[in-house]
Amino acid sequence: MPNHIEHLVRQLTLDEKIALLAGADAWHTVAIPRLGIPAIKVTDGPNGARGVSRNGIHTSACFPIGVAMGATWNPALVRQIGEALAEETKDKGAHILLAPTVNIHRSPLAGRNFECFSEDPYLTGVMAAAYITGLQSRGVGACIKHFVCNDSEFERFSISSDVGERPLREIYLRPFEMAIKQAKPWSLMSAYNRINGVWASENRRLLVEILKGEWQFDGLVMSDWYGTYSARATHNGLDLEMPGPARWLNREHVLAALERGDLRESDLDDKVYRLLRTIERVGGFANPTPAIEQANDRPEHRTLIRRAGVESIVLLKNEGRILPLNPSQGQSIAVIGANAHWAAIMGGGSSEVAPHYVVTPLQGIRARAGEQCVVDYAIGTPIFRRLPNIDPAWVRIPASDRPGVQLDYYTDLDFGGEPVRTDTLTTLEASWFGDRIEYLNLTTFAAKLSCELLPPHTGHYHIGMSCVGQARVWLDGELVLDRWEKELMDGNEQRQTIALETGRRHRLVVEFRWPTPGNWRAVQVGLWPEREDDPIAEAVELAARSHVAIVFAGLTKEWESEGFDRIDMELPGRQNELIRRVAAVNPRTIVVLNAGSPVHMPWIDEVAAVIQAWYGGQEAGNAIADVLFGDADPGGRLPTTFPKRLADNPAYINYPGENGHVLYGEGLFVGYRYYDRKGIEPLFPFGFGLSYTEFSYDRLQLSAPMMRPDETITVSVDVTNIGDRPGMEVVQLYIHDRVARLMRPDKELKGFAKVTLQPGETTTVTFTIDRQALSYYDPAVPGWIAEPGTFTVLVGRSVADIRLKASFELVAEG
Incomplete structure (x- = not known):
């Protein structure tokens, strides 16, 4: 331990030591100015560095998701991604990136599978070590998470993952052990759940005996956000409670633990040592002045994201070598599917970032196909759970020609007085996390989102509003959607039909308020044109007159997200019907799947080619086009088994759990280990992927x-x-x-x-x-x-x- 850190610990008062055991707010640790101890800042990952705001105040580079990184099977590339993410983290004035996620793909339905590398502990451990090494080589701390057995979202704040000792060691702890011993992450995040009945954030056997004892982990152990549940967290291995202010690692509970003898003073000092050591490692003492957040759209990061996307794409089927396409042949190409136009580039939840830009698959294909090919588009079938965000090209700042939505904040819940802050959004969606609103130090607030709407077509539209909070929508001065007196945590979408005229600037205003303290608030307004015809029939007609049909199918962050699991492996909406009807009229049908985990493919024998493209980040469209047209070989291999049906999955009988417990009854036989032992043929096995060569x-x-x-x-x-x-x-x-x-x-x-x-x-x-x-x-x-x-x-x-x-x-x- 550096002498100056020992000296600081000796100088700290007991109250100051206790103050350091929890965050100051959602993203910062506590500073002790008297002794020159600065606060350090953390930010969410793993496929980007978001910064404080979820509303795109400062945009970020969006990299391919964790399972896509796993699908590259390329640790050197993942290390480069870690290095780039370090630069991105510094752009947000942060010192620690809350990543990587190294939990295991136990079931295809787990909501955060897309964040995790693989079903295999060895592949996961190698990738995690590479990611951490790259990140920390540039002076930014990694926070490996979620320790441990946080392998589903069902009842995630209370479920007990009941797992035997061998699978715990060989499957679930193993990637953490590998990464910690090989890459030495500077911090670790405990999970929300219980393990064999004991909360992860106060699990002495895991945090003290194994992590800090057997593995000699010398970093900082922080809780997941609001993932502490009792005063036992004071003396069972947790070093930092997040977010702040403290709920359990506070003066009352720490003093009581010291008085009882549950917590020794030397253990308290060890917690402080670990925090100060982390501050030292990330350069906090050397550069104590907080850096302001900024957005830097680096060309080299664009190139890296595109390359990573290419290396993650898995070619699952290529009958008759229909791929790669040859643009010089002057083909007519039908591009079909919602995900071709509204690119699915990341999953939902804490890993979301506001990207610098997005290249959609349709844009990527059109750019690569060139003038010799005719590329036409049809949606085929919408797959939205909520109405999609209003196209940014349709909105203008009020009384201007500048694109965007004006966001005004008020301290008065009825919008009295002048706004206390004004920001600009790209569309009518905003969310806020933490006990206090970023930049404003407000626990309660009102917000007004205003824009002028320029619809491209005259007609009827469906407008929808969902919110966590209270909100209402005004169109040209008329109240069209109203949840002003509703319960705060509803979240369901309310819809209405409205008439819009092209050439007219419609004034659209969303009023939102949050009258009580809380940690999650959100509002979103979507718009969708009303149509009487069948959009699948339109897509089928387009496919029938085209040389090749490329159907983009899969999921989105509305279907794969932190906070909930999928209910089945089916494609949402009428996507299976769309694929089958397109394939029936065009034998040269290619399916591109955007999904972070396996989906059911009942049409697999009816299409010529299938590509698994995951969620590829902001360059997804270009990466997909690179593979479709043969500018690059599909470099990905499956990091997880794709079963033929959900019932074949080893966790099927015990998933998701009941009465507060989920039994890991498959034991060691997770993923391919199970299919091998049972002799069950999957749809596509672990490690599978075709190439354009042999x-x-x-x-x-x-x-x-x-x-x-x-x-x-x-x-x-x-x-x-x-x-x-x-x-x-x-x-x-x-x-x-x-x-x-x-x-x-x-x-x-x-x-x-x-x-x-x-x-x-x-x-x-x-x-x-x-x-x-x-x-x-x-x-x-x-x-x-x-x-x-x-x-x-x-x-x-x-x-x-x-x-x-x-x-x-x-x-x-x-």
Whole structure:
């Protein structure tokens, strides 16, 4: 410990030490000006750095989501993303990015699967370590989360994840352990849920015995926001309660814990040490003056986001090699689907950012297709849960020609007096998080969102309003939607039909108020033209007269989000019908899926090609076009199994839980481990992904026929591009323990490498197998055991496409 930090701890009064145990507000720690201890700032991630405001006051770069990063199978690329995110975090005046999310894809329905890397602990751990290393190499702290078994959103503030010791160690703790030992994150976030009945934020066994004891984690343990539940959090491993002000790690409870002897003074000092050490690591002492938030749209980040999008895209089917498309052939291309025009670039919840810009798939395709191709668009079917935001091109600041919506804040709940602040939004949607409104230090407030609306067509429109709070909408002075006296937490959408005229500037005003203290408030007004015809019929007609039809289907942040799980694997609305009807009239139908987790594909045999594009960030449209037109090989491989049906999933019987508990009854057999053992064929296996070229695997060699526990074995394999195009390949190594004292999965991922090869090019890929790669956790010891015996090395393109095998012996020590 640096001497100056020890000196600071000795100088702090007891009250000052206690004050440091909770945040000052939603995003800052407490400062102690008397001793020169500055506040540091945290901000949400993981696919961008948002800053304080959720309303786009300062826009951010939006990167591909966590599962897309996992689908790249490229740790070097993910490290570069971490480095870029460090710059983005500094742009928001923050010191710690609340990322990465390393929870496990236990079920396809989990609402935050899109944030997490994989169903596999090894792939997750490698990616998390790369992300953290990149971030912290630029002086920004990572906050690895959510520790642990926060693998669904159902009753997330109270559910107990009941999990056995072996799966806890081998599946759910393992990626945290790998990342902590390899990359040493400077902070960690506890989960909302309970683990085997004990809240994560006060789970002494996890936070003290395992994390800080066994793993020697020397960073800061903070709670998830409002994720503390009792005074037991004072003395069971939590260092920082967020957000502030304190609810449980306050003077009353800490003094009581000290008096009872539950909390020793040395334990209190350790908490303070950890915070001060974190401030030191992120440069807080060296640069104590808070930096102002800003938006920097960096060209190099644009390029990186596009590349990451390309490397994440998984080609699932390519019948007759319909892909890549050749724009020089002068094709007519039908682009169909809501997600082609309203790009789904991220999931919902705390990971959302306001992007600098968005390239939609339709824009990306049109830009790449060029003048020789005719690209036409039809929505096919809307998939909105709420009416979509008003197109920013339709709104103007009142009495001006500037695009945008004027947002005025008032301290008077009835809009008396002058506004105390004015901001500009892009559309009629705003939300606020925290006990006090950003920039204003207000617990209660009123807001007025005003714009002039320029509709492109005369006719009837559906207007909808949803809010958490109280709101009403005025159109040209007439009240059209009213929830001014309704309950605050309703959130349901109210709709009305209105008439709009093109060429007329309609005055639209939304009044919103929040009269009581709280931590989440929101209002959104959407607009959608009324139409009498069937939009699917329009799309089918377009597809029938086009050379190729590209249907964009999937989910959006309204269907995949923090706060709730999906109810099934189905595509919302009439998307399955749309795909089938388009495919029936055009045999060259390509489906592009925007989703952060698997969806049911009953039409899979009826379409020519399927691409899994995830949520690709602000450059999603360009990345998709790069792959569709063959400017890049589809570089992604599945980081999670796609089952044929939901009932095949190993967590199915025990999901989502009941009476406050969810049993992790599948034990070790999560994801591909289960499908392998049960002999259930998934729709697409873990690690799967096609290329525009072909690869051969030859000359699998081991450096020795046997190894001792303190030794390693090197595995090498030659991989050749035997096709006529450059391509990316992910070489995957699995281990099989032939005979074990305890039950083990048939295959476990223990190595992978991504290579790019020119036609005819061969490269030798090498892996190193050590004791840990062969070990399992035995609760009877307790500890990790590498049991002597025969192990098989399996190398291939996916867990179901093993090309080469070899065996070696692990011999006993001595």
